Amino acid sequence: MTDIAVVVDDVSKRFRLYRQRNQSLKAALMRGGRAQYDEFWALRNVSFEVPVGSTFGLMGVNGSGKSTLLKCIAQILRPDTGKISYNGKISALLELGSGFHPELSGRENVYLNGSILGLSKRELEARFDEIVDFAGVEQFIDQPVKNYSSGMYVRLGFSVAINVDPDILLIDEVLAVGDAAFQDKCMEKFAEFRRAGKTVVVVSHAMGTMRTLCDEVAWLDGGKIVEIGRPEELIDRYIDEGHTQRDGDVGGARWGSGEAVLTNVSFTDADNVSTTKVRTGDTATIRIGYRADQRIDKPVFGLAIETLEGVYVWASNTRDADYVPDHIEGSGWIEFRIPRLMLLPGTFDISASIVDYSTIHVYDFHRHCYRFDVDHGTPRESGGVVSLGGSWGNLTNEQTTKQSSAHSNDTTGSST
Amino acid sequence: MTALTQLRESRELLVNLTMREVRGKYKRTALGQLWSLINPLAMMLIFTAVFGLVLKIKIDPGSPSGLNIFALWLVCALLPWNFMNSAVSGGMGSLVGNANLIKKVYFPRDALVASTVLSCDVTFLVELAVLFAAVLVFGAMPLPWLPLVLVFVVLLTMFALGLGLALSVTNVYFRDTQHFVGIAMQLWFYATPIVYPISYVAQAAQKLHDKGWRIFGHPLPVEFVYRLNPMERFTQSFRNMIYDNRWPALGDSLYCAGAAVISLGLGYWIFTKFAARIAEEL
Numbered sequence: 001m002t003d004i005a006v007v008v009d010d011v012s013k014r015f016r017l018y019r020q021r022n023q024s025l026k027a028a029l030m031r032g033g034r035a036q037y038d039e040f041w042a043l044r045n046v047s048f049e050v051p052v053g054s055t056f057g058l059m060g061v062n063g064s065g066k067s068t069l070l071k072c073i074a075q076i077l078r079p080d081t082g083k084i085s086y087n088g089k090i091s092a093l094l095e096l097g098s099g100f101h102p103e104l105s106g107r108e109n110v111y112l113n114g115s116i117l118g119l120s121k122r123e124l125e126a127r128f129d130e131i132v133d134f135a136g137v138e139q140f141i142d143q144p145v146k147n148y149s150s151g152m153y154v155r156l157g158f159s160v161a162i163n164v165d166p167d168i169l170l171i172d173e174v175l176a177v178g179d180a181a182f183q184d185k186c187m188e189k190f191a192e193f194r195r196a197g198k199t200v201v202v203v204s205h206a207m208g209t210m211r212t213l214c215d216e217v218a219w220l221d222g223g224k225i226v227e228i229g230r231p232e233e234l235i236d237r238y239i240d241e242g243h244t245q246r247d248g249d250v251g252g253a254r255w256g257s258g259e260a261v262l263t264n265v266s267f268t269d270a271d272n273v274s275t276t277k278v279r280t281g282d283t284a285t286i287r288i289g290y291r292a293d294q295r296i297d298k299p300v301f302g303l304a305i306e307t308l309e310g311v312y313v314w315a316s317n318t319r320d321a322d323y324v325p326d327h328i329e330g331s332g333w334i335e336f337r338i339p340r341l342m343l344l345p346g347t348f349d350i351s352a353s354i355v356d357y358s359t360i361h362v363y364d365f366h367r368h369c370y371r372f373d374v375d376h377g378t379p380r381e382s383g384g385v386v387s388l389g390g391s392w393g394n395l396t397n398e399q400t401t402k403q404s405s406a407h408s409n410d411t412t413g414s415s416t
Numbered sequence: 417m418t419a420l421t422q423l424r425e426s427r428e429l430l431v432n433l434t435m436r437e438v439r440g441k442y443k444r445t446a447l448g449q450l451w452s453l454i455n456p457l458a459m460m461l462i463f464t465a466v467f468g469l470v471l472k473i474k475i476d477p478g479s480p481s482g483l484n485i486f487a488l489w490l491v492c493a494l495l496p497w498n499f500m501n502s503a504v505s506g507g508m509g510s511l512v513g514n515a516n517l518i519k520k521v522y523f524p525r526d527a528l529v530a531s532t533v534l535s536c537d538v539t540f541l542v543e544l545a546v547l548f549a550a551v552l553v554f555g556a557m558p559l560p561w562l563p564l565v566l567v568f569v570v571l572l573t574m575f576a577l578g579l580g581l582a583l584s585v586t587n588v589y590f591r592d593t594q595h596f597v598g599i600a601m602q603l604w605f606y607a608t609p610i611v612y613p614i615s616y617v618a619q620a621a622q623k624l625h626d627k628g629w630r631i632f633g634h635p636l637p638v639e640f641v642y643r644l645n646p647m648e649r650f651t652q653s654f655r656n657m658i659y660d661n662r663w664p665a666l667g668d669s670l671y672c673a674g675a676a677v678i679s680l681g682l683g684y685w686i687f688t689k690f691a692a693r694i695a696e697e698l
Binding site for chain 2: 101
């Protein structure tokens with residue numbers, strides 16, 4: 001489809017930063033004007049088009065203007081210059097349950113919130129059961145919502161908003177609500193929505209989600225569009241940019257008692273060259289440098305790998321691997337050799353640690369001390385985090401086999 | 417076609433928001449909606465005691481109804497005033513009060529002000545029904561004027577809605593609007609013939625005249641200025657219909673209609689002019 005669902009044409013948005021915020025008439029009269037303010041351009045000449053049926057992601061660091069842009073698209077804020085035009089009914093999931101009246105029952109709030117979001121009474125009546133069922137609050141639907149748990153509250157909010165059945169859905173980091181089960185339900189609903197050919201504009205910091213969901217992403221920085229493109233290309237570069245910024249001082253959290261410390265963690269390829277980019281199936285070595293200012297008996301070194309989205313992929317320590325030195329003192333290093341790196345393309349973080357033999361006392365733990373990217377290599381597998389290195393084969397069709405064997409029996413029968 | 421669907425959609429929104437106001441107002445109170453009757457009743461008792469018994473304000477009997485009950489005479493003017501007061505104050509606070517909603521969801525913002533005013537209408541109509549019953553019990557016959565009373569309710573609603581719209585956006589930009597309006601409302605209350613008859617104003621003007629107060633040799637235009645107040649006209653008209661059981665003066669009716677149209681037009685214009693930025697100003 002070549003139709004365009006949302007056209008953002010040269011949009012700029014200016015905010016006023018008040019030097020002396022006075023909302024009083026006295027001050028205003030004495031100044032002879034309202035108040036002095038500085039101008040701040042939250043958005044500057046932003047233009048893009050979102051085709052019907054596609055999912056468009058907005059990414060950027062905090063304060064880059066993504067949410068302002070989304071609010072402009074949602075008509076909550078009015079751009080100072082430029083124009084935004086739509087093709088279809090729009091619904092925004094900015095904050096769930098924001099229209100709820102705490103004293104009213106869930107039922108009354110569904111009708112109220114639904115009509116605020118633009119649903120007619122008839123439409124609401126038709127969808128009421130579905131909404132309540134989806135939120136899983138049947139039992140409490142006639143209770144005032146102030147007695148709801150926060151989970152129930154947002155679930156009901158999400159349920160109403162998603163059932164508005166818009167042509168264009170705007171989402172600001174709200175897919176991460178509720179427990180795991182509800183999140184699955186949301187993602188399912190969301191996928192259904194996309195399959196139905198609806199348009200989605202999403203703002204998120206969860207790059208993994210963005211990568212899998214979006215057809216196209218726009219990278220915003222300082223209110224301007226840096227680039228618009230395919231998520232595979234752009235997200236990696238966006239992460240790299242963030243990565244180079246944090247590479248200087250090693251960013252992740254760090255704790256421990258400090259009798260022994262991790263001096264550095266490096267990731268080297270087959271040629272022993274330090275790298276942040278490897279391919280599936282490559283040989284690699286992780287080297288942990290340490291310094292012990294006093295004698296440490298039986299230290300245990302540990303490594304763990306997580307995806308950027310926080311999926312815990314792998315861990316190993318020298319105690320479980322039965323490689324515990326009697327003691328360490330002074331500085332040195334230890335290596336972990338990986339003959340074939342069975343990770344599929346993505347970005348991964350390494351955490352390293354030195355702990356005592358009981359693994360309870362932490363000398364030094366450095367979370368996310370090294371980040372590396374994995375690119376397509378061999379084996380080339382389709383998706384997920386790990387490569388199993390298996391192969392397809394032995395195609396057998398039971399039905400056909402039976403028939404063909406029967407057939408061959410026949411032919412042998414007739415020939416005899 | 418689209419305008420029609422839009423109108424239908426916003427009507428449903430309006431109804432739902434109004435129901436929210438009406439239902440939410442007295443939630444968790446033992447007496448519930450009864451409070452909307454108790455409040456004016458209490459005011460009636462207090463004002464009757466102070467102005468009817470202590471200050472002994474003299475009123476003419478209703479003509480042709482023949483009613484001569486201060487409390488009823490008072491309430492005929494007090495109810496429209498209470499409605500206007502609560503509708504304007506409520507409407508004024510409705511944007512600031514729903515800041516959370518405005519910042520997160522798009523919908524026609526004027527619906528918030530309108531629904532607050534309409535929820536006051538619900539109370540007003542219930543009160544009027546009780547007043548009609550009371551007037552009937554005391555032997556007058558206001559029923560033939562019922563349709564016209566409803567027309568005046570609509571006019572007063574337009575008048576209050578216009579003020580509410582204008583003040584609601586002003587209040588977003590200057591929060592002390594609400595305190596200022598609080599004082600202005602008190603002044604306005606006593607500048608309207610609610611607790612005293614308008615003949616008292618004429619008497620006061622006469623007294624000033626006798627003391628030699630003149631403006632360029634002419635008598636002071638006290639009564640003229642006094643009658644510029646649209647609420648004075650509304651008050652007189654409601655009292656004419658319900659208490660006196662006669663047609664309101666044509667001039668008063670036209671004045672009320674004019675005030676309603678101008679207030680609503682001006683209020684809506686101010687509202688649309690300043691509503692664009694309210695999400696970020698809240």
